[in-house]
Amino acid sequence: MAEVRLEGVHKLFGSVVAVEDFNLSIGSSEFVVFVGPSGCGKSTTLRMLAGLEDVTSGSISIDGRAVNNVHPKDRDIAMVFQNYALYPHLNVFDNISFGLRAKRLPKDEIAKRTNEAAEILGLGDLLKRRPGELSGGQKQRVAMGRAIVRKPKVFLFDEPLSNLDAKLRHKMRAEMKILHQRVQTTTVYVTHDQVEAMTLADRIVIMNEGHIEQVGTPDEVYKHPASQFVASFIGSPAMNFATGRIEASGKTMSLRTDSGTSLDLAGCGVAEGTMVQLGFRPEHMELADTAKPARGHVSIAGSITVVEPMGHETVLTCDAGFGEIVGKYEGERRFQPGETVKFHIRADRLHYFDLKTGLRI
Amino acid sequence: MTDFWNRLTIGQKLAITAWLFLAIPLVFYITIRFYPTFEAFYVSTLKWNLLGAKKAIGFKNYIKIFADEDFWLVLWNTIKYALVGVPVSMLIAFVIAYWLNEIHFGHDMIRAMYFIPFLTTAVAMAWVWRWFYQPLPIGYFNIMLSWMGIPQQPFLKSVTQALYAIMAPAVWAGLGFQIVIFIAGIRAIPRSYFEAAEIDGAGRWQILREITLPALKPTMIFLTVVSTIGFLRIFDQVYTMSADSAGGPLNSTKPLVLMIYEFAFDEFKLGRASALTVILFMILLVVSLVQLWLMRKHK
Ligand SMILES: Nc1ncnc2c1ncn2[C@@H]1O[C@H](COP(=O)(O)OP(=O)(O)OP(=O)(O)O)[C@@H](O)[C@H]1O
Numbered sequence: 001m002a003e004v005r006l007e008g009v010h011k012l013f014g015s016v017v018a019v020e021d022f023n024l025s026i027g028s029s030e031f032v033v034f035v036g037p038s039g040c041g042k043s044t045t046l047r048m049l050a051g052l053e054d055v056t057s058g059s060i061s062i063d064g065r066a067v068n069n070v071h072p073k074d075r076d077i078a079m080v081f082q083n084y085a086l087y088p089h090l091n092v093f094d095n096i097s098f099g100l101r102a103k104r105l106p107k108d109e110i111a112k113r114t115n116e117a118a119e120i121l122g123l124g125d126l127l128k129r130r131p132g133e134l135s136g137g138q139k140q141r142v143a144m145g146r147a148i149v150r151k152p153k154v155f156l157f158d159e160p161l162s163n164l165d166a167k168l169r170h171k172m173r174a175e176m177k178i179l180h181q182r183v184q185t186t187t188v189y190v191t192h193d194q195v196e197a198m199t200l201a202d203r204i205v206i207m208n209e210g211h212i213e214q215v216g217t218p219d220e221v222y223k224h225p226a227s228q229f230v231a232s233f234i235g236s237p238a239m240n241f242a243t244g245r246i247e248a249s250g251k252t253m254s255l256r257t258d259s260g261t262s263l264d265l266a267g268c269g270v271a272e273g274t275m276v277q278l279g280f281r282p283e284h285m286e287l288a289d290t291a292k293p294a295r296g297h298v299s300i301a302g303s304i305t306v307v308e309p310m311g312h313e314t315v316l317t318c319d320a321g322f323g324e325i326v327g328k329y330e331g332e333r334r335f336q337p338g339e340t341v342k343f344h345i346r347a348d349r350l351h352y353f354d355l356k357t358g359l360r361i
Numbered sequence: 362m363t364d365f366w367n368r369l370t371i372g373q374k375l376a377i378t379a380w381l382f383l384a385i386p387l388v389f390y391i392t393i394r395f396y397p398t399f400e401a402f403y404v405s406t407l408k409w410n411l412l413g414a415k416k417a418i419g420f421k422n423y424i425k426i427f428a429d430e431d432f433w434l435v436l437w438n439t440i441k442y443a444l445v446g447v448p449v450s451m452l453i454a455f456v457i458a459y460w461l462n463e464i465h466f467g468h469d470m471i472r473a474m475y476f477i478p479f480l481t482t483a484v485a486m487a488w489v490w491r492w493f494y495q496p497l498p499i500g501y502f503n504i505m506l507s508w509m510g511i512p513q514q515p516f517l518k519s520v521t522q523a524l525y526a527i528m529a530p531a532v533w534a535g536l537g538f539q540i541v542i543f544i545a546g547i548r549a550i551p552r553s554y555f556e557a558a559e560i561d562g563a564g565r566w567q568i569l570r571e572i573t574l575p576a577l578k579p580t581m582i583f584l585t586v587v588s589t590i591g592f593l594r595i596f597d598q599v600y601t602m603s604a605d606s607a608g609g610p611l612n613s614t615k616p617l618v619l620m621i622y623e624f625a626f627d628e629f630k631l632g633r634a635s636a637l638t639v640i641l642f643m644i645l646l647v648v649s650l651v652q653l654w655l656m657r658k659h660k
């Protein structure tokens with residue numbers, strides 16, 4: 001268990017900026033997830049933590065010790081790779097115990113710890129098999145075994161579940177969580193799957209184009225996205241946006257959208273004249289019969305273009321005049337394309353982002 | 362015709378197209394390669410001096426060869442070339458490839474330097490080496506020995522040293538090829554294996570033993586067979602470099618191919634030469650079959 005700190009970390013590949021001014025401090029036993037679109041620098045940051053990539057500038061410390069110039073093997077970390085990197089010529093036992101043999105531990109100690117790890121991961125019967133004879137989920141477990149057997153200060157995971165099918169991913173996600181609760185090792189986990197991020201993380205780091213957009217608990221990034229990017233990245237289906245200008249007539253505020261429609265906004269704190277992106281989540285849109293919203297609600301109408309029944313809920317894609325919006329409905333009602341529907345949204349569930357900077361207002 | 366073609370499945374069309382392309386090399390191989398081989402089997406049962414009449418004598422050529430003391434010496438020489446040359450050249454090639462893979466600066470140039478001997482005529486190189494082996498004041502090796510205060514060596518003139526002196530340029534000439542193949546093999550190992558091993562704290566030796574070498578097994582089987590066959594067929598270097606007579610001194614460097622050459626073109630014993638060719642062919646066949654078997658087992 002150890003703290004990890006990254007201060008002003010930059011990474012350049014030639015002239016390509018892969019990571020830019022990365023500041024983060026990770027607490028002991030914390031499970032931190034890096035999430036972001038492809039190419040945003042997640043792996044690069046993780047590899048710098050591991051010591052597989054040099055840091056261009058800034059400093060990284062593990063457990064209070066600066067490790068910029070420390071060899072990977074002396075950082076006391078373990079890493080699980082996306083392709084697992086299991087050694088194909090060694091059997092499961094030898095794969096898991098590889099790091100212990102590197103440390104030249106006594107034979108019986110190696111056997112004891114390896115069997116222990118195999119037991120935790122349910123690999124007891126597979127110890128004699130080669131990686132080529134394992135299923136995806138089993139390989140994934142061996143890779144985790146190789147990490148936990150060394151009892152390192154920090155675990156690093158680079159998209160460890162992305163090669164598994166949806167069902168297995170779900171299962172392994174749960175196992176990962178149980179494992180962390182059990183060993184309590186500080187963990188940095190990279191994924192581009194926001195569901196994985198939300199379910200696993202103590203704190204989420206959302207990255208975009210090499211920099212951090214927001215750091216926060218899953219609840220924080222969901223409820224108070226710091227930028228339009230975060231708002232659009234977290235949540236499924238994604239948040240809806242309307243772009244326009246805030247106008248005021250007397251006490252009532254409204255959004256004059258680019259396409260000329262006007263949306264009445266109940267009690268909005270944004271200054272008149274500001275260009276904004278207004279955001280609201282599909283799951284916060286309640287289907288309503290009347291156009292007139294209740295107090296403290298905003299009403300949006302649209303005509304249905306696509307109906308996607310999912311069993312327990314129905315996802316409705318609608319043309320709202322200013323653009324396309326996606327709403328969710330839980331109930332028995334059936335819908336037809338072309339039908340006009342009205343949604344009411346609680347005003348305190350609207351998000352305002354500055355159009356220029358993308359930052360939350 | 363088009364009707365016939367259209368009725369075929371995609372798999373059948375593919376097979377026919379592939380066979381059409383393969384037909385040309387196949388015909389070539391059968392006429393240029395296989396036919397002479399079978400002809401050699403036939404000639405090996407004849408007494409024939411190239412000009413006179415052919416006389417069928419059954420297995421007499423083989424019996425004579427096996428009764429000939431020189432044959433056993435020559436066979437042993439040939440095996441020594443392979444037995445020493447293969448492991449030595451593979452070891453040197455692997456060590457060079459291993460370290461060459463670690464450097465980036467000048468990598469291509471150094472690799473090219475090792476590869477050039479492979480492209481050079483064996484005879485020309487052998488002449489240069491022959492010159493290296495000369496006594497003082499000409500031969501480089503003896504000059505170096507005298508600098509170091511070590512007594513002069515006879516090299517090509519010694520019954521015990523000549524074979525190894527001739528083997529050296531053969532090893533050297535093959536290095537480039539082996540290095541390139543080894544580097545390709547090393548490069549084909551996914552980088553993440555090495556990264557994972559590095560993080561796990563493995564040292565150079567553990568990585569080499571548990572990751573690199575096992576992954577290179579197919580490469581090594583391939584190179585072993587190719588260079589074994591190469592050494593078993595050694596000829597140019599011996600013919601060019603050996604002292605006294607070809608294969609000398611005292612036949613101590615003579616390999617099978619040189620013996621075949623002498624039977625055929627010095628003594629015009631075509632039958633005997635063919636029989637010896639058949640024996641060499643059998644040896645090479647066994648080596649190749651062992652490779653096939655090893656490769657298959659490895660999969
Ligand atoms: N070795 C390299 N040389 C040059 N550029 C690189 C190198 N590695 C990464 N990059 C660049 O750095 C940026 C960040 O890459 P990185 O692999 O960290 O992305 P990522 O967030 O892990 O993406 P993904 O989700 O696709 O794995 C990308 O623009 C990538 O092209």
Ligand SMILES: [Mg+2]
Nearest residue numbers: 042043044158
């Ligand atoms: Mg990545």
